[in-house]
Amino acid sequence: MAVQKVFPLSCTVQHYAWGKMGSSSEVARLLASSDPQAQISEDKPYAELWMGSHPRGDAKILDNRISQKTLGQWISENQDCLGSKVKETFNGKLPFLFKVLSVETALSIQAHPNKELAEKLHLQAPQHYPDANHKPEMAIALTSFQGLCGFRPIEEIVTFLTKVPEFQFLIGDNAAAQLKQSSNSDSQSASSALQSCFSHLMKSEKKVVAEQLNLLVKRISQQVAAGNNMEDIYGELLLQLHQQYPGDIGCFAIYFLNLLTLKPGEAMFLEANVPHAYLKGVASRDEECQLSAGHCLSLHTDL
Structure with a gap:
């Protein structure tokens, strides 16, 4: 029997204090639309929706025909899904964490370490730096999205x-x-x-x-x-x-920092050591290759 490669997921939500509250958050609405059993608390912030296999937010598989309970477990037992190059480069791990952020109040100013520093910090304080990878990041605006990025x-x-x-x-x-x-x-x-x-x-x-x-x-x-x-x-x-x-x-x-206001579909890229902070809006974010912000999409390298 062919391996089933498309299945529904219930993704992890992070309730950071800066997130939008309850159903006003795009994160909460996405959670409810994908998981019929999800219950939204109107007095709780819904800051980030994590779609990936991060140890602190491994997505659950909502399909009883699949023996694995989480996306991480499924990837571990179906390594071909990664492709040979990714599998070899990232030791059989999904090399990014895809997030949706719903920002009500400004986040703290931060900068992600490069690979060399990430490895050093991980060795020194693994409880604070759970992985040894760098975290280049891209944020794509889903609504008008405001943030600070890099020195003026x-x-x-x-x-x-x-x-x-x-x-x-x-x-x-x-x-x-x-x-x-x-x-x-x-x-x-x-x-x-x-x-x-x-x-x-x-x-x-x-x-x-x-x-x-x-x-x-x-x-x-x-x-x-x-x-x-x-x-x-x-x-x-x-x-x-x-x-x-x-x-x-x-x-x-x-x-000190550049103030950017993104229109839906516009993006900002944050490489290592670039100071940044998200202020308001919705975006998606991607953090590449490590386990690591209106509405925003984001990709992080975080495994």
């Missing part, structure tokens, strides 16, 4: 230092001056100056960050109330982020 050109960051004194205060005059001077320097000097500025921000005392952020929020709120447009410093976004995470240093990241 230095000229743009310098402009924000001029327009946002609270931002410059946290960076410090010396680091800010070094960044301004580096715009005409070689790439290594510019990279060093950028690193210094970002380090100054991230190492700022929590109390000082909260004070400067409150000053900025107050200034923007007053200008908006007076009918002034503050989009040159992303005033509306800054207020939204502060409302979600009062006093959080990540609110200032919008002045």
Whole structure:
């Protein structure tokens, strides 16, 4: 008898706090449409739908004619489904994790390690880094989807230092001056100056960050109330982020990182060491080859 290669799955949901609630989440609706027994809790966030064989989210097979209970078990016993090249390269594992994300509030800023660093981190702390693979990632917007990705050109960051004194205060005059001077320097000097500025921000005392952020929020709120447009410093976004995470240093990241708003069908690719954060929307995401964000599709390499 031929091996059955198409069958329904019940996929794992991750209830991270940043996800959309209940049936307002595309993740919850997809779960309900594929699994008749799924019960949606309206008071619970449905952040990610995982479609794959990740150990923390191995999809269940909904077909009594198949002896294997999960997708991972089925792949393990039907290795030809991977193809010879993939099977050999990834030791008989599915080399990606396909996700749908439904984002209500901003995710934390993160960057995925390259292969060499991933292996090192896995050896040092396997409880925090469960696999030794890198995680290149692609996010495809299913609705309007907003995120931060990679550092802005230095000229743009310098402009924000001029327009946002609270931002410059946290960076410090010396680091800010070094960044301004580096715009005409070689790439290594510019990279060093950028690193210094970002380090100054991230190492700022929590109390000082909260004070400067409150000053900025107050200034923007007053200008908006007076009918002034503050989009040159992303005033509306800054207020939204502060409302979600009062006093959080990540609110200032919008002045360091590129702000992207994707239309449905548009995508962003995130290679190793690229800082990024998803802000809102629905997307699909793919994480390649390892076990590792509105609505978004995503592919992760995560086995």
